[in-house]
Amino acid sequence: MSGRTTVRQAVFDLLRDRGIDTVFGNPGSTELPFLDRWPSDFRYVLGLQEASVIGMADGYARAAGRCAFVNLHSAAGVGHALGNVFTAYRNQAPMVITAGQQARSLLPNLPFLGATEAAAFPRPYVKFSIEPARAEDVPAAIAQAHRIALRKPWGPTFVSIPSDDWAAPCWPVPMREMAEDSGPDPALLARAALQLAAAKNPVLVVGPEVDQGGAGPALVALAEHIGAKILTSPFASRIAFPEDHPLFGGFLAAAPQAVSEALAPHDLVLVVGAPVFTFHVVGDAAIFREGPPIIQLTTDAEAAASAPAGLSILGSLRLAIPALHALLPKGDRAPPAPRIRPAPPPPADPIPAAWLLSRLHAAMPAGTVLVEEAPSHRPAMHAQMPMRDWGGFFTMASGGLGYGLPGAVGVALARPGTRVVCLIGDGSMMYSPQALWTAVQEKLPLAVIVIDNAGYGAMRSFSQVLQVRDVPGIDLPGLDFVSLARGMGCPGVLVTKPEELDGALAQTMAHPGPMLVQVVVDAAVPTLYHRH
Known part of the structure; x- marks a missing residue:
């Protein structure tokens, strides 16, 4: 083992040893000692809100099949991220989440930005959580968090790091090997x-x-x-x-x-x-x-x-x-009858969501990766957009909205040059729209298709299933996603008529960077589950 070094240097060397060259973050004052004189061999991917940061890291980790590294702001910054930390846990997305903490000498006096019981904050939706007792233990804690994140089932881990720990002396962390898989009985x-x-x-x-x-x-x-x-x-x-x-x-x-x-x-x-x-x-x-x-x-x-x-x-x-x-011996069972896939509906005005999905499927180039967060339209997506390629489809396992757009950005970062389509509902789009800015800065080939039914379609459907009426907070009139995208430097187009759709989809699939298409669809209530 080489001689003594600093916590900061030991952590960067640890990340290099483990093949990590990308950090997803949203910086604050407690992170500045880590960010000081940023090394040129690391890419820093900036998200404009911590939930977006975690979503991007999640998509990146799942699409790349390796651990992502995240740096969040202390206290409230971690709080902003927790919805997507829950999703990352359910998605089994491997990542090491680090967060700043106030200097150790200030902690007894409840300082500004100090996180009380920082390690307890993200539990129970991380596999491992720690604020090391000593500054010199930070690199070893991150190494342990990395190993646990990659232990099956994968998932996020968390390390809280006081801001003055980064300059402390420590020993470098030796490289360790760990078996990735264990066999069944x-x-x-x-x-x-x-x-x-x-x-x-x-x-x-x-x-x-x-x-x-x-x-x-x-x-x-x-x-x-x-x-x-x-x-x-x-x-x-x-x-x-x-x-x-x-x-x-x-x-x-x-x-x-x-x-x-x-x-x-x-x-x-x-x-x-x-x-x-x-x-x-x-x-x-x-x-x-x-x-x-x-x-x-x-x-x-x-x-x-x-x-x-x-x-x-x-x-x-x-x-x-x-x-x-x-x-198994070779069986002689007759194969089941082939599944009959429903035909797409004809075009109509207003646009049927199922017809939009059939046209989107036809427009997507071979090898396109689809990231979906349009829960009320998932049955129609299953019917009209058969997934064929391993690694070609991602959605969230948690049910928590706000993953789809940043997740798609992370997938595009993990698969350079691959066309990625984010299929997202209008309600879902409003949870993490700022991820578009990151897609613009990174010049990602990302097509964002917003299905605009002017409301929370899943809630409309559940209202029918549960036989409840006059539920407030379901309608979402007046959202202009094209203007929202353009405000972050992303071109966009609004589609309200069926004859406009194919041209808009072809344009966004050919665009070299991110582009958004807002499609106004029939607001008819989708069927998620039949009543029995």
């Missing part, structure tokens, strides 16, 4: 293989861990070997299976009765890379009481422990899926 896999081999009509429910773990091709091979129908788990935040594959059977709704009815005809359910199951509305989950046996493969111990029924097998999907495949 072979005996449990053997049990699962016996049950699968004996099943006459199994079904696979697959989720976002498959794409996250790089296990997509192995899953396709397993599914083809079994010859079973494939369903995507409720609220999957990434592509879970190629949606144009003959075995793909559609999407499970996040409703207990709908899930139970979809799975009841089968004699075995194999859940791969998803919880058992994610619900959004109340109802009778008969699947856990009288349904077929359930086997779950997951890297997420919390999801496994919370499963109400079945056999859960913990371990890397990259290792578990091929191991299970090798144990």
Whole structure:
């Protein structure tokens, strides 16, 4: 180990050793000692509000498949970020979040910008949180946070750093290696293989861990070997299976009765890379009481422990899926009938959202990555925009708005030269619009498609499902997203007629930097869940 250095130098050397050359941040006075004389081999990505900073880091980490590094302002700055910290936790996005803190000598007197119990502030939605007891322990704490962020399941970690710690002397942190994946229990896999081999009509429910773990091709091979129908788990935040594959059977709704009815005809359910199951509305989950046996493969111990029924097998999907495949005899099941995809509706005035989505899908160049935050239009998106490419689709797993636009900026930063489309609702767009400014500064090829139905469409739908009336706070008249974008240097165009749409979409797909298209659509209430 080399000789003594400063905390600041040790941290930058640590980041270099671990291949981190980008810092996402929004600076304040307590961060200035870290930012002083910024090294030329690091990129600093500025977000204009801390929630945007976390969203960008989240998209970057998920698209790059590696840990992001974040530097936030103390106290209220961390508070601003917490909504997207929660989303990053649910998204299983690996990142080390650092935040400034007032100087240690001031802390006993409740100083301005001092964070009381700083490490407790982001809990429980970080995997690890600490304010080191000594300045010299800061680099080791960041190294530990980095290792924990990348331990499956991935997620955010947090380190609070008093402003005068950066100049303190310390020893550099030695490089350490840690196994990325752990294998599943072979005996449990053997049990699962016996049950699968004996099943006459199994079904696979697959989720976002498959794409996250790089296990997509192995899953396709397993599914083809079994010859079973494939369903995507409720609220999957990434592509879970190629949606144009003959075995793909559609999407499970996040409703207990709908899930139970979809799975009841089968004699075995194999859940791969998803919880058992994610619900959004109340109802009778008969699947856990009288349904077929359930086997779950997951890297997420919390999801496994919370499963109400079945056999859960913990371990890397990259290792578990091929191991299970090798144990299975070749089946002779007849393949399920191909899924019939609904045709797009014809153009109309006002523009139907489903028609907009079908035209957007046709306009997107090959290899385009889609980032979505338009919850009320997700069923129409599933119907009109089949996802095919691993790593080609991202949304938020938390249900908290404000992720989509900064997440898309982060994805574009992680995939230089790749066209990224952010599909976002008008309500969602207002949570983190300032991320457009960062996209402009970074000259990102980002197309932002705002679906403008003048309100919170999901709330309109839930009002019908729950049979409530006269709910305030749902309508959003008078929002001008084109002017908002232009105010941050981003060109934009407003589409109100169907004949204007294709030209606007072609223009934004060809634009070298960010561009926004605001599409006014029919405000008819979408159907998210049917009442039973």
